[in-house]
Structure formats: C-alpha cells, structure tokens
Amino acid sequence: MEVARIPILQIENYLVASIQMALHDKAATQFRDDLLERIYETKARGLILDLTAVDVVDSFLARLTGDIAEMAGLMGTTVVITGLQPEVAITLVELGVELKGVTTALNLEKGIAALRKMVGKEGTNGTTG
Amino acid sequence: MAEKTNLDQYKKFVKERLKSLLDVVQSVSAGDFSVRLEIPEEEDEFTALSIELERMTDDLIKANRLSEERMARLQAAVEDKERLLKTVGELSSPVIQVWEDVLVMPLVGAIDSTRAARIMEDLLTGITKYQAEIVIIDITGVPVVDTSVANHLVQTIKAASLLGAKCVVVGISSEVAQSLINLGVDLSGVVTRSNLQAGVWYAMEMMGLEVVPKKEE
Amino acid sequence: MAPPAEERCIPVKTDLDIVSARVEGRNLARELGFGTIDQARIATAISELARNVVLYAPEGKMTVRAIVSDDARRGIEVVCEDNGPGIADVDLVMQDGYSTSSGLGMGLPGTKRLMDQFEIETKLGVGTKVTVRKWLK
Numbered sequence: 001m002e003v004a005r006i007p008i009l010q011i012e013n014y015l016v017a018s019i020q021m022a023l024h025d026k027a028a029t030q031f032r033d034d035l036l037e038r039i040y041e042t043k044a045r046g047l048i049l050d051l052t053a054v055d056v057v058d059s060f061l062a063r064l065t066g067d068i069a070e071m072a073g074l075m076g077t078t079v080v081i082t083g084l085q086p087e088v089a090i091t092l093v094e095l096g097v098e099l100k101g102v103t104t105a106l107n108l109e110k111g112i113a114a115l116r117k118m119v120g121k122e123g124t125n126g127t128t129g
Numbered sequence: 130m131a132e133k134t135n136l137d138q139y140k141k142f143v144k145e146r147l148k149s150l151l152d153v154v155q156s157v158s159a160g161d162f163s164v165r166l167e168i169p170e171e172e173d174e175f176t177a178l179s180i181e182l183e184r185m186t187d188d189l190i191k192a193n194r195l196s197e198e199r200m201a202r203l204q205a206a207v208e209d210k211e212r213l214l215k216t217v218g219e220l221s222s223p224v225i226q227v228w229e230d231v232l233v234m235p236l237v238g239a240i241d242s243t244r245a246a247r248i249m250e251d252l253l254t255g256i257t258k259y260q261a262e263i264v265i266i267d268i269t270g271v272p273v274v275d276t277s278v279a280n281h282l283v284q285t286i287k288a289a290s291l292l293g294a295k296c297v298v299v300g301i302s303s304e305v306a307q308s309l310i311n312l313g314v315d316l317s318g319v320v321t322r323s324n325l326q327a328g329v330w331y332a333m334e335m336m337g338l339e340v341v342p343k344k345e346e
Numbered sequence: 347m348a349p350p351a352e353e354r355c356i357p358v359k360t361d362l363d364i365v366s367a368r369v370e371g372r373n374l375a376r377e378l379g380f381g382t383i384d385q386a387r388i389a390t391a392i393s394e395l396a397r398n399v400v401l402y403a404p405e406g407k408m409t410v411r412a413i414v415s416d417d418a419r420r421g422i423e424v425v426c427e428d429n430g431p432g433i434a435d436v437d438l439v440m441q442d443g444y445s446t447s448s449g450l451g452m453g454l455p456g457t458k459r460l461m462d463q464f465e466i467e468t469k470l471g472v473g474t475k476v477t478v479r480k481w482l483k
Contacts, residue, residue, distance in 0.1 A: 022369065025361035025400075056368055056386060058393035059453045082293070086253035087386035089291040093284050095390060095456035096442060105293035106260055114293075250383065 006031050008038050014046035014115055015039065015077075016108070020053045028064050035068060039077050046115035047072055050108060052083030062097040069102045078118050080104065082111035146175045153182060162190050222248045224255030230262040231332045232294075233325070237270030245281035252285055256294045263335055264289055265328040269300030279314040286319060295335060297321065299328035352412035358428070359405040364396040367408045374410050375422055379482055387460040388422060388480055394453035395426040395476055403430025403473065413479065421462075421481035432470040 006027075008017045015038055023031065039047065049065065051057070057065075069079040080103045084092075092099070103118070105111040149166065156164040165186070168179050222244075225233045232255055236248065252264065266282070268274065274282075286296040297320045301309075309316065322328045333339065354374060356367045371392040375385045392408065399406035406428030413423045433439055442455045454476075458464040461478040468474040 022365045024365045056372070056389045056393055058390050058397065059456065060393075060397055084291050085386075086250070086257060086288075086292065087383040089253060089288040090249060090383055091386045091390045091460065092291060093288045094387070094459050095394075095453065096459065097456070099291065104291050106256065106262075110260070110262070110293060 005034060008035060010042060010044070011112065013044060013119075014048060014112065015042065015044045016048045016050065018050040018052065018083075022056075023054075023061065025060065028061065032064060032068050032071075036071055036075070039072055039075050044077055045119045047077050047079045048108065048111045048115065049079060049081045050083045050111070051081060051088070052085070052107070054083075054088065055085065057084075057088050057092055059095060059097050062092060062095075062099060066099055066102065069099075073101070078103070078115060080111045080114050080118075082106065082108055146173075150175065150179065150182065153186070157186050157189060162186060162193075222251045224251055224259070226255075226259045226261070227265075227329070228332070228336075230260065230336060231329075232256065232259055232261040232264045233267060233328075234264060235267040235270065235325075239273060240271060240278050240281065242277070242281070245278065245285075249281070249285040249288060253288060253292060256289060256292050261294050263332040264294050264296045265325065265332060266296055266298045267300045267325050267328070268298060268305075269302075269324070271300075274301070274305045274309060276312050276314055279309060279312070279316065283316070283319065295320070297328050297331050299324050354410050356408045356410075357405065358396050358399045358408050358426070361400055364393055364400060367396045367410075368392045371408075371410045371422075371424060374412065375480075378412055378420060378422055380422070380480070384480060388424070391457045391460045391478055392424055392426075394457045395424070395478070397453075398474075399426060399428040399430065403428035405429065406473070415481065419481050421479055423477065423479045424461075425475065425477045427473060427475040429473040432472055432474055433466075433468040434470060436466060436468060 006017055006019060008015055010016070015035070017031075017035060019031075035047070038044070047068075049068065054061075065081065069081075072079050081099070082105045084104060103114060105114045153164055153166050156162070166179050166183050168176060168183070222234060222236060225235075227233050234248075234252055234255070240248070252266075255261065256264065266285075268282075271278070282298065286298075289296050299322045301321055301323075320331070322331050352374070354370045356370055357363060358367060368389040372385050372389040375388045380388065392410070396406075396408055399408075406426060409425045409427075411423050411425075413421050415421065439454055440458070454466070457476075457478065461480050463477075463479040465477040466474065467476075
C-alpha cells in the first residue's frame with residue numbers, strides 16, 4: 001500500500017520536515033528512511049523535525065525520533081526537534097521516556113537559530129539572529 | 130338516661146378533640162407546620178394543652194428557620210472560601226517575563242500533587258506564550274521540599290526542556306539542601322543558583338548578555 | 347442493536363488500528379470533558395496498550411467507555427484484551443527498568459503512571475487484559 005509521504009523541505013543548508021498527520025508505524029518507518037536518504041543526498045548539516053501538529057507521542061514515536069537523531073548524527077547532521085506541544089511534553093515525561101541526545105526548540109524560528117549556533121560556520125558569518 | 134347520653138356526648142367530644150390534637154402532632158413531627166390547631170373560644174379541658182401545643186409548634190418553626198439561616202450562612206462562607214482558594218491558586222504560580230526570552234516563576238507556599246501539576250502546566254503555557262528560553266524557578270517561599278516536591282520539580286524541568294527552555298532553580302535554603310541530600314533525591318542535571326539575583330545573572334550569561342555601566346560623557 | 351454511544355469497541359490487529367484506537371479514545375475523552383493534557387495522557391496510554399497487542403498477540407480489541415463511580419464522579423475506562431501468549435512475570439514487566447531496556451512496547455509502568463487506575467489480568471497461553479481508568483476532577 002502506497003503510504004503518503006511526509007514532505008521534506010530544504011531551507012539554507014538544513015532540512016525541515018513537519019509531521020502533519022497521525023503517523024502509523026509503517027508510515028513512520030518510511031518517513032525515517034526518506035529522511036536519511038535526503039540527508040545523504042543533500043549532505044545537509046542540520047535537520048529540523050517539527051512536531052507542532054503531533055498530538056500524541058507514544059514510546060514508539062519517541063524511540064523513532066531518537067533513532068533518527070542518532071542515525072543522522074552518524075551522518076554528521078545535527079537534529080533539532082521543534083514544536084512539541086505542552087501536553088505531549090508532559091505525557092512524555094510522565095511516560096518516563098527520555099529523548100536522549102536530541103536538542104529541542106520551541107518553534108521553527110528558534111530551531112533554525114539553534115542549528116545556526118550549533119552548526120555555525122557554514123553559510124553564516126557566525127552572528128546570531 | 131340523661132347520664133348515659135351525657136357520657137356518650139362526652140366521649141364523642143373527647144374523641145374529636147384528641148383527634149384534632151393528634152393530627153397536628155403527627156403533622157408537626159413529620160415536618161409539616163401548615164396544619165394549625167383551632168382553639169375554640171370556650172375554655173375546656175383541652176384548651177391548656179392546645180395552647181401549649183401551639184406554642185411548641187411556634188418554637189419549632191422558629192428553630193427551623195434559625196437553622197436554615199445558619200445553613201445558608203455556612204454555605205455562603207464555604208463558597209467564599211472556595212472563591213478565595215481559587216484566587217490563591219491562580220496567584221500561586223504566576224509566570225513573569227523579566228526579559229526577552231527569560232521568565233521567572235516565584236513559588237510560595239506548600240506544594241502538593243495537584244498544585245505541582247498546575248505549576249507544570251502554567252510553566253509550559255508561559256514558555257509557549259512568551260517564547261522563553263530560560264526559566265528561573267524561585268522556591269525561596271516553599272517551606273517543605275520533600276521527595277515528592279523534588280520529583281515534581283525534576284519532571285517540570287524535563288518537560289520545559291522538551292519545549293526548548295532551560296531551567297535554573299534558585300532559593301534552596303541550606304536546610305532544604307540538607308534534607309534533599311539526606312533523602313537521596315537525584316538532582317543531577319538540575320541547575321541551581323543561590324538566589325534570584327544569581328539566577329538572573331545565569332540567565333544573562335546563557336543569553337550572551339552582559340550588564341555594563343553607562344559611559345559617562 | 348447498536349452499543350450505547352458512550353462505549354466504543356475497536357479491533358486491534360495492525361499498526362493502523364493503534365491510531366484508530368487512540369483517536370476514538372481521545373474523542374471520547376474530549377466529549378466527556380477531559381482537558382487537553384488528560385486527553386493526551388489517555389490517548390498515549392491507549393497507544394501503548396494497543397501497541398503491545400500488535401507486537402505480541404495475533405489480535406485483540408480495545409473498548410473505551412464512559413463510567414460513573416460510586417460517588418458520582420465521571421470518568422473513562424479503557425479495556426484492552428488480546429489472545430496473545432500472556433505475560434509470564436507481571437512484576438518484571440511492571441518495573442521501569444524492564445520497559446525502557448526493551449525499548450519497544452511493554453510500556454506498562456508508564457501507562458500506569460498516566461492513568462488513575464490500572465489492573466492487569468493475564469493467563470499464559472490464553473491472553474492478557476489490561477483495564478485502565480481516569481477520572482474527571
């Protein structure tokens with residue numbers, strides 16, 4: 001069954017993917033594979049995963065996100081997760097799930113600012129904002 | 130013959146009067162004060178009893194009304210108290226923006242599970258609303274910091290960091306510090322500073338800001 | 347005869363059903379008046395339970411229903427039953443360390459933390475039934 005793919009955009013030297021729908025497991029794994037492939041193709045130094053539209057993050061999605069961050073990291077890409085909703089944050093903490101090695105930012109704007117700080121030298125002259 | 134008729138009449142009279150008295154007594158004991166005795170003009174053996182019964186019913190009505198008034202006053206007092214508690218609840222975890230991207234949350238008073246959940250919610254809402262990146266949580270005014278409070282604090286800090294905000298806890302007294310260590314609470318990863326001022330300096334540092342005296346011309 | 351509107355039953359077999367189950371559960375929670383955060387807790391708990399069924403059993407079903415307590419409090423009850431192998435050591439799977447080390451599924455301690463009441467019945471070779479409830483404040 002053809003799974004609707006999540007669009008992956010490129011902004012500057014970074015990739016941005018915004019999860020807009022309820023992901024079932026197969027779609028989520030497909031997404032991860034698509035992402036890693038795009039990173040390899042574009043050699044992007046940074047990846048922003050935007051979860052603004054996600055209303056439930058269970059242990060599976062949390063683990064998948066951690067996997068993406070780890071695998072992308074191995075390819076030299078820094079991952080920032082943006083847009084976690086307060087109720088999702090609370091649920092994650094209560095569930096006892098840790099998002100290890102993942103930088104988080106409130107929104108896309110702050111996510112890009114964070115990436116610039118961390119990845120820095122490429123394409124900017126090191127100033128913030 | 131006349132005597133016998135008198136006796137019958139007397140029995141009838143007694144029966145009737147007793148019945149009306151009984152009706153009233155039964156109604157009153159069932160809480161119905163609407164049935165009142167009719168006290169005949171001519172005095173008879175039952176008049177004294179009837180008058181006293183009526184007096185008693187009046188007293189009961191009065192006592193009832195007093196009791197209802199007291200209940201209404203109590204109810205109003207309870208509602209006032211609930212309103213007050215609600216206001217205190219709303220005031221109890223305010224989130225104040227002191228600088229761009231920097232929030233202060235001063236906590237005062239005891240923190241139970243309900244309040245802790247409220248604090249976490251208010252903090253996350255504040256972070257979202259003010260787009261804050263640093264939150265200074267001031268617990269100077271929290272009298273007891275036990276394992277439960279400490280754990281709630283740690284959870285709140287974790288949730289805040291998922292929203293991209295760093296937290297610094299200030300106002301831990303030496304007693305609180307000692308009891309936390311004795312309780313074996315794991316506060317590793319929690320940034321602390323002694324007081325609000327130190328917390329603000331920390332925030333400034335994190336934001337890459339510094340405060341310098343104005344140049345005198 | 348259709349079941350009452352306040353009870354919904356979702357078959358659980360594939361990963362698509364996990365999403366269906368939590369959407370139904372979240373909808374019922376919202377209709378019952380639970381706030382956004384509790385809705386998220388309930389949906390996450392349902393997701394965890396449904397995932398266990400998909401991972402460890404041939405199939406199962408999830409029932410979400412509105413409930414009323416003895417002291418007239420309203421709440422939601424989620425019953426997740428499967429015909430899987432059952433759990434050999436319940437105490438072990440209820441330990442935090444166990445669930446995080448296995449990573450996927452078995453998020454039972456976390457599920458318990460998210461809800462107000464948690465009950466589990468399991469029989470080896472027959473299946474498992476988890477019941478969780480959350481009450482409106």
